[in-house]
Amino acid sequence: MSPRSRTNQLLYQAELLVGLPVGDDEHSPARRMAIEESALALFELALGSLLKEVTEHARLNSH
Template sequence: MTPRSRTNQLLYQAELLLQVPAGDDEHAEVRRMAAEEGALALAELALQSLLREVTEHARLPGHDWRELLGREGAGIAELQRLRDLAAREGSWLHWLVARLEALHGDDGAARRRGAAAGLIAVGGSGELGSGLDDCLRQAKVEIAALRETCQEW
């Protein structure tokens, strides 16, 4: 499978996971949270696959998104474009990177609906699934543009 095919496959799988009904039993909330975090993990794999795809010509030793999108990442035009996007508040990549950091943290990225009594609700902590669905749609547009740029070279 090519990096392009793998990126497409992972994005599709993440979208499918977001569509799985949580049900209406006592495990529905946890099932929804698991599907959302699973889809987010697939989105992380898709991001790494995309980075491998757009840097194929550079033969980089690694494709970890933290390194490539960091300040010390390789000086490749496509990576700089993605770095700028990740730094721009409100962009799909900025949103995704923040959720990926949360996913790797102790609290995870998914949240229960509504705030429990005595807990302070965190602003902007809406349902992960709807935000991720929107993020994936925007990512596909950006990926198409990146692929077009790569083909020009």
């Protein structure tokens, strides 16, 4: 998978997570926090993938 595809995939997955319903019960706050933390982890991976993509595009030695 190309770095661009990976970046897009990770951003899309993070967007899907954030859009999940959390419900309205005693577990809602924990569920919301878990979803937010998962989305943040995916966003961090997407940033790393974007950095790799830019590094390759600029033909730099490392990122």
